[in-house]
Amino acid sequence: MTSLLRGGGRPRRPAAPTLASLLVLASLLVAASSLACSEDVSPPSEAPLEAGPAVTAPTALHRLTQTQLNYTLQDLFLTTELPAVELxxxxxxHGFSNNAVTRQASPFLVESLQRDMQAVTAAAMDAPGPWLDCxxxxxxxxxxxxxxxxxxxIRRAFRRQVSQDELSWILGRFDQWYASLGFRPAMELALQTLLQTPDFLYIVEQPGLDAAEGADGSTPLSGWEVASRMSYFLWDSMPDAELFRAAAAGELDAEAGVRAQAERMLANSRADFMLLHFFEQWLAADLIEGIVIDPETYFSELEDEEESxxxxxxxxxxxxxEFELFLRDFMRDDGTxxxxxxxxxxxxxxxxADYYNATxxxxxxxxxxxxxGMVDVHEITMYPATLPADQRxxxxxxxxxxxxxxxxxxxSPVLRGVFVRERILCQPPGSPPDDVPPIEELEGMEPKTNRDRYSAHSNNPxxxxxxxxxxxxxxxxxxYDSLGAWRDQxxxxxxxxxGAVLGTDVDGPVNGAVELSERLATSRTAHDCMVKQMYRYAMHRNExxxxxxxxxxxxxxxxxxGGRIEGMLVEIVASEAFRTRREKSQ
Amino acid sequence: MSVRRRNFLTAMGLGAGSLFLPSLSRRARASGTPPTRFVLMYSAQGTVPDRWSTNPTDQPADHSWVEDMAGWSVGEMGEILAPLHAYRSQISVVDGLGLVSAEADGSGFRHERAQAHSLTGANAAWVGGFPYAGDATIDQVIADVVARPDRYRSLELSVGGGLSYDGYGSVIYRGRNQPLPVIDDPRLLWDRLFGAGMNGPIQDNQASVLDALSERYGALAGQLNPVDQQKLDAHRELVHALEAQIVGLAEAVCDDVPARPQTHGDYDTDFAAQLGMATVALSCDLTRVVSFQMGQLTNAQLGAPPGDVHADFAHGIYDSQEASDVMTAYGNYHASHFAQILAALEAVPEGEGTLLDSTLVVWMSEMADSWHGFDRYPVVVGGGGGACLRLGRYVHFPRSTPYQGLQYDQYPTMGLPHQRFLVSLCQAMGLPINAMPITELYNAMGERIDCSGPITELLA
Known part of the structure; x- marks a missing residue:
């Protein structure tokens, strides 16, 4: 049961398994199969960045999301056959569940990690791949x-070079466990340990150790740190061998190198999944899970409760x-x-298709x-659909x-309208005034249409x-009714x-959602808003x-x-804000 | 407005004698011991005040008064609280609180603002224009003191998806901006509490894994900026606590473990399953603090026509008989849930009494009424704590706080600041706390409103 009040609903767990059940993840595996970071790579060069004019707000320490953890584990162990970590x-x-503000670790989180990493390492040892040397x-x-x-x-898990102390720490622990328990338990325990370190779970950045702080209080990141930021933003996973190589070679210390890698990464299907997760949160796909349709109103032809x-x-x-397929095709075919x-x-x-009047x-x-519900299996078949241009x-x-x-x-014109204002235009309406009078009081008469029912709001000063x-x-x-079907009456x-668009660069009267959408498509306000939304998502914090x-x-x-979304991702990654960190506000 | 950190009176021997309240010293003299467990039930939509409160002896509304409920008939309990009639000597009802500080803290977001204030007594932490809780919620304040370090610190449960409307997930906060995730699926709760796998070298050596992690967290300390460091320190402490918990839970013995639930999604079935498991967890000391976040009830549960309770009825309680009736049924439904909690705890023998004797059980809700009002905020407290808490009482407070909030009847004043109730809960649990945490407010005329101290009528 989900409340649909004010555009709300319970967040859907952004889980890899759900996706995997719908779309093939095989491409992830292919992309990850070139494991080549075992050779010693020298630390990245320390060429300082040119000081730019852009100032950024303090960085927020980011803990990997559940989605990112699961993808990372798949890339680390080179298999999709791992039990999913469920946090x-x-x-x-603002709809984004990767915002650092509310993601402080909780007892249940720590407990869940400890429990699930046991299952992950057991599965990894059951069918070891090339990550294990024996x-x-x-x-x-x-x-x-x-x-x-x-x-x-340890270097792949920490996504950087490690010190001798760090290496001795995990090898020493392994030796102790090996002495008392033998190889396999010692290996599992050592891996569990690595997978619960702060270095693995968080995108840890150590500022100022080898870089001078700029005049504005910002410090450039090391190449390894840039690589982690890039891969967790563009792929929701760890860097691949090529990105590690670029980091080691110092290519990520300059904007051109970052751009080149970003272009490469966006061509990989992992970026499709990242975008899907962004769209799911920005466009509130979690609400689908909680939709409730009144059967008497919409499915009156059906016999009983079970049928409806x-x-x-x-x-x-x-x-x-549809949400996933629509976005997948749209990003491939258009992407603006x-x-x-x-x-x-x-x-x-x-x-x-009936509700859509689609071909x-x-x-x-x-x-x-x-x-x-773990009981019924539902099977559906989806077809590509062309929608009537005058209705959709x-x-x-x-x-x-x-x-x-x-x-x-x-x-609900209110839920739909609030969504457009908040998510598409970044102009969240103020919350309802303190003295909302009940609609009934204002009516005085039985509303004829849904619009009548809601017009009371606007009639009240x-x-x-x-x-x-x-x-x-x-x-x-x-x-469009509650099923989304077209209605003339x-x-x-x-x-x-x-209706009317207000407070934007495309203000004016508008009739119907087709005209509204076509108007918003040309709006600078809407374009600016999407950048702001992506920025929040990329930086794990509010602007x-x-x-x-x-x-x-x-x-x-x-x-x-021209509003190219992939282009925006490259620009964000290449920006000063993304490639440096700030410790405190000016 | 001035906000002071909670006053830990035991630590305030130095020059703070004046804060040592009569009630505390009185309690200190009492022979019994405070309850060791705490259960919170938190529901949505407030209530229909006129059908929640009662006044069988026709006492004046503009005075404070206390009545003994022992001799009351079902009818005299009031419509909404009627399901609690059988427990009237094991509960106390406070009528006439006000979420005064919530009125004074920003505007709009009345559901969320009330959630933040009602449970913390503190001002909200406004992030991106949205009011998150600005301090630890009451159950967590109590857990700080009563939780065993070697067991689950607390269990956060929800039914029907919980009740934070905008998908914010939980109303329980460990601290400012630190919501604690809830378990809504009874199967997940079972797995967490009773699903520990088999023993083996991996399971037996988890403490050494956590020890290795503590070492790594320690090595990283000092290399990060203070803000990042703080976050990692919090994580490190949790790892440390988990180490103790793993050792401690291995020693816990639980009888009567229920079978693993098979389903998730039916409100009443889920609640019964959650309650059953929580009761076992409390009785075998797996945890000492449990909260239930009761999600929005549906029209179908209340026998109302199809639609959305909040959109269709909640706002209309003062204007429509039908809305008032539906929302009365809403309150009634939750009163039954509260009775079920009392019954479940009472059914478990413990020592010479029952589990209920050592558990303080509280029912609070978000706003006071579903019209979005903050005045006449309804609370029920019950269960154990007879040593510290007076039970069987109906306590009425007049609307004598000089603060005008959003009230349907546009009354110029509000009830007693609800911080007083939160303080009473703390003191009933034996916590030396005298403010939660707002100590005073000022109205537009500059008049001071005292928010500190307990409700003496409730404390033994």
């Missing part, structure tokens, strides 16, 4: 095998799958913000089955958005200031989908006043580049 959910800020019984020289394996593993329950479960599954807001291509089942391409299909345009007219922002009986802005971009969605009356110039430069670049 307590993170508390999102068989899992230790082979002919177990101590030598343990030492050489751990020597390599199955229908809704399959509907949720279809929306979940404007495209996101205007494309008429998506994926649908035969059922959801299906049945020559291609993807069949997805999933356990629901982009994500804001997609079922995953429309259904996620509706009540079980009535669609106390509410109207915010609601003009919210409803102006909320009422244009009135053509509401309760027997013609739908009025007129601060000190970030103003950095963000403004990125926004300008994004706008000039």
């Amino acid at each position: 307590p959910p993170d508390i999102p800020v 068989t899992s019984d230790g082979g002919s020289d177990p101590v030598a095998c343990g030492h050489s394996t751990l020597d390599r593993m 329950g199955g229908k809704i479960a399959a509907f949720r599954l279809a929306l979940d799958a 913000l404007a495209g996101l807001l205007t494309t008429r291509q998506t994926w649908a089942t035969e059922d959801t 299906l391409d049945t020559s291609r299909s993807i069949t997805i089955s999933k356990f629901v 345009a982009g994500f804001l007219t997609s079922l995953p958005f429309l259904v996620g922002h509706a009540h079980p009986v009535f669609p 106390a509410c109207s200031v915010c609601h003009e802005a919210i409803d102006g971009v909320g009422f244009p969605f009135e053509h 509401d309760n027997g009356y013609p739908v009025d989908a007129s 601060a006043p000190d970030d103003k110039d950095s963000i403004a430069a990125l926004q300008e670049a994004f706008w000039r580049d």
Whole structure:
């Protein structure tokens, strides 16, 4: 059960297993299969960066998210056949659950790590791959095998060169365990230890050890540190061999080298998954899991609760799958913000195609089955779908958005409008005034349409200031009911989908969500907002006043580049803000 | 407004004698010992005040008064609290508190602001314009003192997805901006409490893994900036605590462990399962502090037409009979949950009494009423602690705090600052705390409002 109040809902666990069940992860494995960081690499050069004008806010120490941990473990052990680490959910800020503000370690977190790393290391030792220098019984020289394996593993786990003290620490522990327990337990315990170190769990940066602090209080990062920042932002995982090589060669100390690596990394399918996780959080995909549809209103033809329950479960599954497939195709075919807001291509089942009035391409299909409630298996088949251009345009007219922002009986222009203001325009409406009068009091009459029901807000002076802005971009969605299906009539009356965009560079009256989406697609305000959202995600924190110039430069670049999302990722990674760290505000 | 850190009176022998309250010294003289366990039930939407409070003896509303509930009939308990009639001598009800500090702290976000203030007594930590809790919640303050270092410090449970609306996940905070994640799925709770795998060299040597980690955290200390260091220090302390917990839990013996639940998603089934496991965990001392975050009830549970309780009814309690009826059913439903908690604890024999005797059980909610008001904030406290807490009492406070909040009836004053209740809970648990943590507020006229000290009518 999920509350849909004010655009809210429970965060979906960003878990690798869910994804893996829908889309093939094999590409991850391929990309990770060149293990080549065992040779000694010299420390990166220490060429100082040229001092730029951009100032950034203090860095937030980042602990790997559950998604990042699972991907990293797969890359570390070169296999996808590991039990998933499941951590307590993170508390999102602005929708993003990687924000450092609320991610202080908790007892349950530490306990979960300790428990799950036992399972991970046991599985890794059950079927060891090239990461282990011998068989899992230790082979002919177990101590030598343990030492050489751990020597390599600690550097890959810490994502940098290690000191002699650090190496002695883990080898010494291994020796103790080996003496009393033998090879396999000693190996598992040593690996568990590595996987719970702060160096592995956090993106630890040690400022000022070998770099001078700039006049603005910022210090350049080492190449290793830049590599970790890049790979965890662009891939949600650890650096690969090539990125380690670039770090060691000092290529990441200069902007050009960072750009070159970023371009390379974005061509890898790991970046697709990273973007999907970003979109899931920015576009509130977690709401799909909690959607509730009133069967009496929408599925009255169905016999009983069981039948309607199955229908809704399959509907949720279809929306979940559509969200991922839609974004995957959109990033491949277009990849601009404007495209996101205007494309008429998506994926649908035969059922959801009906709600869309879509044309299906049945020559291609993807069949997805999933356990629901651990009891029922639901299977759906998705087809590429072309949507009617006069009724649909982009994500804001997609079922995953429309259904996620509706009540079980009535669609909600408020939830939809607040989403547009908050997530697309970065202009969150103030919270409701303290003295919200009940709608009933204002009505005085039975509302004829859904719009009537909500118009009370704007008619009341106390509410109207915010609601003009919210409803102006909320009422244009009135053509879509709680299932996201198109309607020309509401309760027997013609739908009025007129609204107005306020407070942007594209202000003015608007009629319907197609016109609204096409308008927003040309808006500088919307483009600027997406940069700000990505910046929050990349930096693991809210923007601060000190970030103003950095963000403004990125926004300008994004706008000039035609809103190309991958281009924005490169610009963020290449920016001063991303490649340096600040200890305190100016 | 002035905010002071909590006053640990035991540590304040130096010049702080004046803060040593009569109630404390009185309690110190009492022969019994305070309860050792604490259970919090926290529900959404406040209540329908007129149908929650009661006044069978027709006492004046504008005076403080205390009534003994022993002789009350079901009807006299009030509509919403009626399910607690059987327990009326084991609970006390406080009518007439106000979330005064919440009114004074920013604007908007009334659900979230009330959540932050009601449980902490502190001002919210506003991050990105959103009010997160600004200090530890009451259960965590109590856990600081009563939790065993070698067991689970506390269990944070939720039913129906919990009740922080915007997906923020939890209303329980270890400290400022430190929400503690909840377990909503009873199967996960079972796995955590009772699912420890087999023994073997790996399991038997976990303490040495954690010891190795402590060493690594230590080696890293001093190499980072203070803010990062603080974060890692917190993690390091948890690793250290886990080491003690692993050793301690290995020695715990739990009888009557329930079977692993098979499902997740049905509100009442989940609650029963969570409660059953929490009761076992309390009885075999796996933990001493448990909180239940009760998620939003649905229209179907309340027999209301399809829709959304909050959107359809909650705001309308003062304007629509139907809304008032539905929200009364809402409160009633949770009163039954509270009764179930009392019953579950009472069913476990312990010493010469029951588990309930050593457990302080509290029911609090977010706002005072579902119209978003903060005045006449409803609380029920019960269970053990007879040595420290007076039970069987109905305590009424008039609206005599000179602060005007958002009140439907636009009354110029509010009830007693709720910090007083939080302080009472601490003192009933034997904690030497006299402020939670706001000590005073000022209204627009500059008049001082005292928020410190306990509710003496509640303490023995």
